[in-house]
Amino acid sequence: MSKLAAIANPQPKVQSSKFKVQSSPTLNFEPGTLNSPSPQPPAPSPLLAARDLKKSYRKGRVEVPVLKGVDFSVRPGEFVAIVGQSGSGKSTLLHLLGTLDAPDAGEIRFEGNRIDNLPACGRDVLRNQHFGMIFQFYHLLPELTTLENVLAPIMIRYGVLSYCWRRREHVERAKELLEMVGLSHRLTHTPRELSGGEMQRTAIARALIAQPKLLLADEPTGNLDQKTGAEILSILKTLNRDAGLTILMVTHDQAIARQADRTVRLVEGKVAG
């Protein structure tokens, strides 16, 4: 966790000037600017664990089961890819894990605490402060500039007064994050003026600003060409490797899934093999 904290909330000893800002989309953290880049030893307790998750949707009168009892866990610092055919329920699983939806049965634990039965406000706080999410279609708010989009989770967390009180600080952090993803020249552009890759990088910066413990990525490269997708993926890998960020990624692309530490295959609503 300390690594993530380091990237998301630079300690005084980590000077922001030490981040090399490069026009190249490839992140190049100088070794030593962050805490030890070696992967954390596997922790006995998983960061996120799902047990016997079931979920079905109603289509008219027919009940369509999507998840039929999924057991699954992510350890801190892991980069896990969930793969499966379309319709295998991988997005649904991600939504359940991200508390965007509630399972019909089973339980989800985050750091050992059950989160699937939290009240709405508790889940809102969890999503806002502990989870970062990126999506296939980026889902930036078109009315806001790049910088404001990145700041959105912070604005959601704080009220008007407390936000304005520490506004300068928040804006600085947002700018650093945008620098890290190579978008410092796009601060005042609206999403409409950005390319797909730039939008996804903005979304990554947005997901990181709240110093999340877990990054949930739903087909992050699904809408990008191969080169841009590779760039995005390398950002994620750098974050995982250098900052120790736990990443859970859903994809249907085997090639991309292979980049992850571990791959979980989902077949017809169940974890295969």
Place this chain on the structure above:
Amino acid sequence: MYKLLLSWRYLRTRYIALASIISVMLGVGTLIVVNSVMAGFAHEMHVRLHGILADIIVEAHSQDGFADPDLLIAKIRKVLGNDLQAITAAVHVPAMININYRGQMLTRQVNLIGVDEATYAEVSDFRQFLLHSENQRQISFLLREQGYGDDEHSIPPSGWNYRRLKAHYERELETQKRLMNQAIDPGGIREQEPVGEGEGRSQESGVGNQESGPEIPQDPFAAARPQEAEVFDPAKDQYTGIILGIAIGSVRQRDAAGKVQDVFLCRPGDDVGVAFASAGMPPKVIAGQFTVVDFYESKMSEYDSGFAFIPLAAMQQNRQMGNAVTTIQLKLKPGVDLTATRDKLRAHFPPDEHPYRIQSWRDMQGPLLAAVQMETTLLNILLFLIIAVAGFGILATFFMIVVEKTRDIGVLKALGAPSRGVMSIFLSYGFSLGIVGSGVGMLGGLAFVYYINQIAKLIELVTGQEVFDPTVYYFQQIPTIVEPATLVGVAVGAVLIAVLASVLPALRAARLHPVEALRYE
């Protein structure tokens, strides 16, 4: 924070919502204009209705009046004490006025009022309505040398100057006529001679001065005229003065160019015949000549065409009613409650014991005032309905925006925005739309009110149709009063409607399921 930012951004980027707010704007603007103009009219009307009426009027049922007015006045003074500012007695009697206009007799039916010059001015604004500036300071029933009218009221030359010229002209005319008659029929002169140019005749109408009025040969009162020792010279003498409402002595009409102007049937310096009933049974017709000494213009056509004033003493003497009067008029000190005072007087002089009734000026004009009040209320309701309709426009537009923003709402929820927060985005959006709409509408309305006369002129120019006809309203300008309380009420009402209209869409937005919202294409 994000709520404010987003609603601010929505406000700036969704022009369709601004279009829907235009209806709120128009509604607010119209409400303000209508209310201001109605308030202006109502105020003018109040002032004019009150104009020549005293605050409270004690009116005898009979034309013979109160036998002993001084005693009653003393009693009223005692009852009201300090609340009373002024009190006066007057005699009201229906009368007919005959105006000789270019050889024709024009008859007007009026309410002839005998007033006390000294005290009548104290109980009403009557004095201010007089056309002669001296008379505005002190009512007088003596003809002035000149100086009638001002910039606002153009009166043809009047006063003694005019009267002397007219007398001279008529004397000349008479001479010429006689000469002509002599030329045609030399014998006829003998019949005319005893009359002495018609100047020798005099009248005794019992009026203050002793005088005679010969210049109207068809004088209907000629028969009633006894011989008078003193010779009345219209160039030097006047009959008892009479003050006419301007609409009695003039006709307002448009000339060929469409300009509004007054045509005077008589003017200060002319003599008019007046006939009215005497007191006692059976009433006899009292007829006499009076000299018009001034006009008054209260700008209330009902009054301006219906009242004529003569001195109280002359009235009492003519009607042979001693010192009796038919009304006692009171003016209260400023701030004294009109209705309460009236009720107090009614309690002290119960109608079953006293042969008169006590009314405030509002009672006398009650139906009219109530009608105006009701009109204002109805208009307000109608216009608020317009704003309510605008509210439904906002409702529809908001639903559209919520549907359009479904995915963004999902994103916000995925980022951890609570449903309450999503709801308040749309509520504050509606609120700010309401603020913008009512703010712009209010500014527009106020500007419209401020420039209403110029706008009326512009509309006249464009359409050729006169918006505001001074022959109808007696106003030179459209009166307006902007009441701050109305402004606040209208603005708050409009904002409230806008917020209420956004409640349903906001609720819908808050209830959106994040997964479905994110999936929404």
